[in-house]
Amino acid sequence: MAFSERVARLKSSLIREILAAAQRPEVMSFAGGLPAEPMLPKVEWAEMPASMGQYGMSEGEPALREAIAAEARALGVPCEASQVLIVSGSQQTLDLASKLFIDPGTEVLLEAPTYLAALQAFQLFGADCIGVPQEADGPQIDALRQRLEQHKPAFAYLIPTFQNPSATRYSEAKRDAVAALLDEFGVTLIEDEPYRELVFDEGSATPIVSRLRKASWIYTGTLSKTLLPGLRVGYLIATPDLFPYLLRLKQSADLHTNRIGQWQALQWLGSEQYKGHLAELRAFYRLRRDAMQQALLEHFADLADWQVPQGGLFFWLTLKQPLDTRTLLNPALAENVAFMPGEPFFIEPDRHPGHLRLNFSHVAPERLGEGLRRLAAVIRQAQAGMAA
Amino acid sequence: MAFSERVARLKSSLIREILAAAQRPEVMSFAGGLPAEPMLPKVEWAEMPASMGQYGMSEGEPALREAIAAEARALGVPCEASQVLIVSGSQQTLDLASKLFIDPGTEVLLEAPTYLAALQAFQLFGADCIGVPQEADGPQIDALRQRLEQHKPAFAYLIPTFQNPSATRYSEAKRDAVAALLDEFGVTLIEDEPYRELVFDEGSATPIVSRLRKASWIYTGTLSKTLLPGLRVGYLIATPDLFPYLLRLKQSADLHTNRIGQWQALQWLGSEQYKGHLAELRAFYRLRRDAMQQALLEHFADLADWQVPQGGLFFWLTLKQPLDTRTLLNPALAENVAFMPGEPFFIEPDRHPGHLRLNFSHVAPERLGEGLRRLAAVIRQAQAGMAA
Numbered sequence: 001m002a003f004s005e006r007v008a009r010l011k012s013s014l015i016r017e018i019l020a021a022a023q024r025p026e027v028m029s030f031a032g033g034l035p036a037e038p039m040l041p042k043v044e045w046a047e048m049p050a051s052m053g054q055y056g057m058s059e060g061e062p063a064l065r066e067a068i069a070a071e072a073r074a075l076g077v078p079c080e081a082s083q084v085l086i087v088s089g090s091q092q093t094l095d096l097a098s099k100l101f102i103d104p105g106t107e108v109l110l111e112a113p114t115y116l117a118a119l120q121a122f123q124l125f126g127a128d129c130i131g132v133p134q135e136a137d138g139p140q141i142d143a144l145r146q147r148l149e150q151h152k153p154a155f156a157y158l159i160p161t162f163q164n165p166s167a168t169r170y171s172e173a174k175r176d177a178v179a180a181l182l183d184e185f186g187v188t189l190i191e192d193e194p195y196r197e198l199v200f201d202e203g204s205a206t207p208i209v210s211r212l213r214k215a216s217w218i219y220t221g222t223l224s225k226t227l228l229p230g231l232r233v234g235y236l237i238a239t240p241d242l243f244p245y246l247l248r249l250k251q252s253a254d255l256h257t258n259r260i261g262q263w264q265a266l267q268w269l270g271s272e273q274y275k276g277h278l279a280e281l282r283a284f285y286r287l288r289r290d291a292m293q294q295a296l297l298e299h300f301a302d303l304a305d306w307q308v309p310q311g312g313l314f315f316w317l318t319l320k321q322p323l324d325t326r327t328l329l330n331p332a333l334a335e336n337v338a339f340m341p342g343e344p345f346f347i348e349p350d351r352h353p354g355h356l357r358l359n360f361s362h363v364a365p366e367r368l369g370e371g372l373r374r375l376a377a378v379i380r381q382a383q384a385g386m387a388a
Numbered sequence: 389m390a391f392s393e394r395v396a397r398l399k400s401s402l403i404r405e406i407l408a409a410a411q412r413p414e415v416m417s418f419a420g421g422l423p424a425e426p427m428l429p430k431v432e433w434a435e436m437p438a439s440m441g442q443y444g445m446s447e448g449e450p451a452l453r454e455a456i457a458a459e460a461r462a463l464g465v466p467c468e469a470s471q472v473l474i475v476s477g478s479q480q481t482l483d484l485a486s487k488l489f490i491d492p493g494t495e496v497l498l499e500a501p502t503y504l505a506a507l508q509a510f511q512l513f514g515a516d517c518i519g520v521p522q523e524a525d526g527p528q529i530d531a532l533r534q535r536l537e538q539h540k541p542a543f544a545y546l547i548p549t550f551q552n553p554s555a556t557r558y559s560e561a562k563r564d565a566v567a568a569l570l571d572e573f574g575v576t577l578i579e580d581e582p583y584r585e586l587v588f589d590e591g592s593a594t595p596i597v598s599r600l601r602k603a604s605w606i607y608t609g610t611l612s613k614t615l616l617p618g619l620r621v622g623y624l625i626a627t628p629d630l631f632p633y634l635l636r637l638k639q640s641a642d643l644h645t646n647r648i649g650q651w652q653a654l655q656w657l658g659s660e661q662y663k664g665h666l667a668e669l670r671a672f673y674r675l676r677r678d679a680m681q682q683a684l685l686e687h688f689a690d691l692a693d694w695q696v697p698q699g700g701l702f703f704w705l706t707l708k709q710p711l712d713t714r715t716l717l718n719p720a721l722a723e724n725v726a727f728m729p730g731e732p733f734f735i736e737p738d739r740h741p742g743h744l745r746l747n748f749s750h751v752a753p754e755r756l757g758e759g760l761r762r763l764a765a766v767i768r769q770a771q772a773g774m775a776a
Contacts, residue, residue, distance in 0.1 A: 001576070001604065001629060002542055004491045004513075010636050016446065032443075040441045045433030053428045053616035055420075058404065088476050088620075088642040095641050099512075103392045121640050124487075125392075154390055188389070216389065228441035230647035232476075241389060248398050252509050253483050254476040258646045259618035 005104070009124050014344050015116060018329065022338035028371035030358040031338040033164065033225075033313050039284055040228060041277050043264055052259040058251040060086025060235070061262045067269045068221075068235050075196075076210035077219055079237050085246055086257045090194060090222040090234035094121040096249045097190055097218060100242065101154040102127045109147060109156040111139060113316075113345035113355070115164050115192065118157055129347045134166050136307055138174030141181070148185040155188040155218075161205045162195035162312030165345045165357040169310050172204055179211035188242075189217040195312040197226045197278055200286040203310065209237075216241055223265050225313070226278060231261030285313070285361055292360035295369045299376040304356070315358045316342070321383050322354025328378055335374040393492070397512050402732050403504060406717065410726035416759035418746040419726040421552065421701050427672055428616060429665050431652055440647040446639040448474025448623070449650045455657045456609075456623050463584075464598035465607055467625050473634055474645045478582060478610040478622035482509040484637045485578055485606060488630065489542040490515045497535060497544040499527060501704075501733035501743070503552050503580065506545055517735045522554050524695055526562030529569070536573040543576040543606075549593045550583035550700030553733045553745040557698050560592055567599035576604040576630075583700040585614045585666055588674040591698065604629055611653050613701070614666060619649030673701070673749055680748035683756045687764040692744070703746045704730070709771050710742025716766055723762040 015031075022029035059065065065084040072079050087093050094117070102108065104126030110119065112131030122129060130147055132139040138160065147153075158178070160170040170178070182189050191209050199205075209217040222234035238246055250256070268274040292315060293308055300306075304317040319325070325341035326349075332339060342355025363371055403419075410417035447453065453472040460467050475481050482505070490496065492514030498507065500519030510517060518535055520527045526548065535541075546566070548558040558566070570577050579597050587593075597605040610622035626634055638644070656662040680703060681696055688694075692705040707713070713729035720727060730743025751759055 002489075002540075003633065004487065004489055004494065004542075006491075007488060007633055010633060010640075012636070016636075016639060034443055037439070037442065040438055042438065043441070045436070048433070050428055050430065051425075053431070053618040054425065055422055055612075055617040088646070091640075092642045099392065100395060101390075101392055103394075106392065117640070117643075124637075124640055152390075154392075224443075229443040230441040232642065232644070232646035245391065245395055245398060248400070251404060252398075252479075252505070252512055253641070254480045254620065255505075256620070258476070258620035258649050260648055260652075261646050264648075 006124055006126060009126065011120055011123070015340070018338055018340065021333055027333070027336045027338050028363050028367050029338040030360075030363060030371065030375070031340045032359055032362060034362050035225065035229065036284065036288070036361050039281055043228065043267075045264070048260065048263050052263045056256045056259045058247055058256045060084065060257055061259065061266065064262050064266045064269070067266060069237070071270060072219065072237055076206045077237060078210065083237050083240065083243055085236050085238065085243065085250055086262055087234045087236055087250065088254060088257045089224060089229075089232045090192065090220045090236070091117060092253065093192070093218065093220040093234065093236045094118050095253065096236070096246050097155070098122055098125040098127070099249050100245050107151050107153045109151070109153040109187070110347065111158060111163065112347060113165055113342065113352070114157065115159060116345050118192070119345070119347065122157070131347045134163070134168055136168065138168060138170035139178065141174065141177045144178065144181055148181055148187065153187055155190050156182060157190045157192065158208065159192045160208055161193050162198065162309065164195065164312065165314055165340070165342065166316045167307060167309035167312050167314050169203065169205060170208075175206065175208050176211055179208050182215045183213050187215060189215055191217065191219045193219070193221050194225050196221065198282065198285060198313065199311040200282060200289055201310040218242060218246070226281060227265060227268055231264055233257060233261040233265045288360050288365065291365045291368055292358070295372045298369065299372045303376055303379055313359055313361045315360060317356045317358060319354040319356070319379070323382055323386060324353045325356050328382055331378045331382065332375055335378060337371050337374045337378070339375060394512055394514065397514065399508055399511070403728070406726055406728065409721055415721070415724045415726050416751050416755050417726040418751060418759065418763070419728045420750060421747055422750050423613065423617065424672065424676070424749050427669055431616065432655075433652070436648065436651050440651045444644045444647045446635055446644045448472065448645055449647065449654065452650050452654045452657070455654060457625070459658060460607065460625055464594045465625065466598065471625050471628065471631055473624050473626065473631065473638055474650055475622045475624055475638065476642060476645045477612060477617075477620040478580065478608045478624070479505060480641065481580070481606065481608040481622065481624045482506050483641065484624070484634050485543070486510055486513040486515070487637045488633050489576075495539050495541045497539070497541040497575070498735065499546060499551065500735060501553055501730065501740070502545065503547060504733050506580070507733070507735065510545070519735045522551070522556055524556065526556060526558035527566065529562065529565045532566065532569055536569055536575065541575055543578050544570060545578045545580065546596065547580045548596055549581055550586065550697065552583065552700065553702055553728070553730065554704045555695065555697035555700050555702050557591065557593055558596075563594065563596050564599055567596050570603045571601050574603060576606070578606045578608065580608050582610050582613050584609065586670065586673060586701065587699040588670060588677055589698040606630060606634070614669060615653060615656055619652055621645060621649040621653045676748050676753065679753045679756055680746070683760045686757065687760045691764055691767055701747055701749045703748060705744040705746060707742040707744070707767070711770055711774060712741045713744050716770055719766045719770070720763055723766060725759050725762045725766070727763060
């Protein structure tokens with residue numbers, strides 16, 4: 001069978017395999033990024049007009065595009081509804097952006113670590129990925145300047161607010177510095193913000209796209225983390241030089257996003273009910289974050305370092321004594337514990353051993369301590385084996 | 389702005405522009421392929437479990453995959469549920485298959501004419517498209533053999549049952565002949581069947597994939613023509629050598645298809661209610677097909693030749709005096725009539741003037757005669773201009 005060249009770059013998805021293993025009910029899973037089941041809001045469908053069953057526009061529902069543009073403007077993103085494209089979950093933004101920008105060998109700039117599924121999508125299209133080391137308050141600015149001086153990336157893909165996996169929230173100063181550098185070098189920014197609304201500790205985080213003066217940009221978000229991921233409704237907002245191409249690529253990919261999910265999203269976006277739901281969600285996840293922090297202090301204080309995440313869904317642990325955390329997966333699953341190894345979040349996995357991504361939204365607090373105790377034991381045993 | 393090479397191959401979508409123009413309420417549109425609004429079934433959502441709001445599997449809902457496999461087996465397609473992938477409308481099958489097979493310069497085999505959006509999707513990925521002329525009962529078999537002897541296509545993309553745009557239903561003999569040739573040359577078949585259930589005149593049409601003995605295949609269908617296109621739920625069934633790649637490509641494209649649409653599709657598929665709905669749909673469209681035939685005989689008998697479609701949604705007209713039908717678009721729209729020019733359905737549009745695709749499902753019968761009268765007048769005027 002003669003497949004395309006890109007199929008050779010199609011990785012078997014570690015995430016899918018881990019999540020499949022984690023679906024056994026006895027498994028305590030810190031692996032996924034799923035919303036907690038009890039926090040999925042009850043939704044009503046009775047009022048949906050029959051016309052939502054018909055074909056729709058590739059751009060998305062006009063009223064939803066207006067609502068998303070209004071929310072974005074309130075965040076400081078300068079945009080009109082005409083710049084909003086409704087996508088089938090924000091994963092699709094990565095596919096469309098890859099098609100727009102990436103030929104085999106095209107350079108793209110990413111945080112190190114970065115979102116695994118973005119890295120895989122860009123690599124599938126043949127991108128030559130360049131990493132910028134991440135610090136507690138955002139990317140190393142000197143490294144970013146050096147990369148921009150030495151390379152010609154088609155775009156920079158950044159997740160500045162509660163990054164997956166590192167949970168980093170860029171500081172104001174770094175947001176400004178990044179924007180200034182992208183303007184200086186004329187590099188397009190793709191800013192991915194799935195976790196913006198899942199904030200537990202207040203603080204300013206105006207999007208970087210709102211600080212750009214010249215560079216083109218795509219800003220992308222989703223309803224999956226705050227409403228219902230099963231709707232598969234996300235969006236992108238793009239500068240007018242990019243929008244028409246993204247629209248045609250969207251049409252070629254799947255004609256348009258399902259309208260029933262779009263209609264449901266519109267019932268919530270900007271409503272008092274949604275504000276109330278977001279407040280409940282933050283309170284719920286804050287408690288789980290705090291419970292995880294307590295349990296980590298108990299079981300991991302001597303094993304790893306970490307920052308307390310101010311938002312999002314993950315803790316990012318750095319082992320004091322690094323080892324390839326992929327080797328821990330099977331022993332952990334044998335103890336009915338699932339987690340996400342850190343290596344695949346890096347462009348060169350083998351050069352970045354010793355990180356674990358732990359989701360805190362899914363495991364119920366009463367099982368948390370036991371799950372982390374078992375995971376710590378697996379790590380201790382592996383490290384003892386290394387020392388031996 | 390440095391875009392990817394493929395963006396240069398991204399055509400402005402004539403379809404989208406025509407459909408946009410056709411949305412003005414005063415326009416009588418024969419352009420689209422939309423189901424008739426009165427035939428969109430009333431659907432219920434009250435029983436949908438809350439769990440459909442959570443993330444799902446990239447493969448799709450297990451029960452829906454089972455139901456689709458059962459329906460396919462009843463048609464003679466040998467398959468298991470494990471070979472079924474739920475996609476975001478069958479347009480997505482074209483995107484996934486393009487990713488799986490097409491590098492710039494990869495040869496693919498298509499009917500001439502073929503489905504416009506498929507042609508555009510394959511060309512976007514850089515396919516070198518090879519056409520096989522279509523006759524009233526399917527492709528010219530001699531031409532097909534000759535193409536297979538002279539080329540090495542990665543796949544053949546065929547729409548054997550009520551093809552869009554030509555409405556052709558392959559004969560039994562041609563189905564067998566095509567299968568034998570694809571087996572002989574070891575060429576993968578992509579068989580696209582959106583219109584299978586919209587049949588007005590009985591007759592056998594077992595899928596070609598069920599006649600293959602060796603060649604790999606992808607069989608793709610959709611709920612969009614028979615239930616609700618707004619759900620964006622389609623499917624593909626693939627041989628086991630192709631399935632794992634298509635699954636990973638699906639995950640990279642949009643994680644999974646929306647679950648609410650999948651749940652709704654499952655309520656209908658295989659039910660008595662669905663069988664009743666399909667019977668009503670066929671009766672409704674048969675009447676519209678017959679009304680269109682009458683109106684065409686009245687207004688187009690001296691202008692064009694055509695076959696009466698036995699299924700699907702379109703008449704395909706061949707002008708007795710060919711001209712570039714794209715030049716008729718603006719004069720027709722000035723008369724508040726929209727139609728689809730035939731040229732873009734061919735790999736080399738300029739070499740195939742003189743066809744029109746007319747949809748018969750959308751325009752109400754009482755406006756049909758007036759719409760076709762105006763369209764015929766536009767054609768007569770253009771032909772008179774050519775003669776002058």
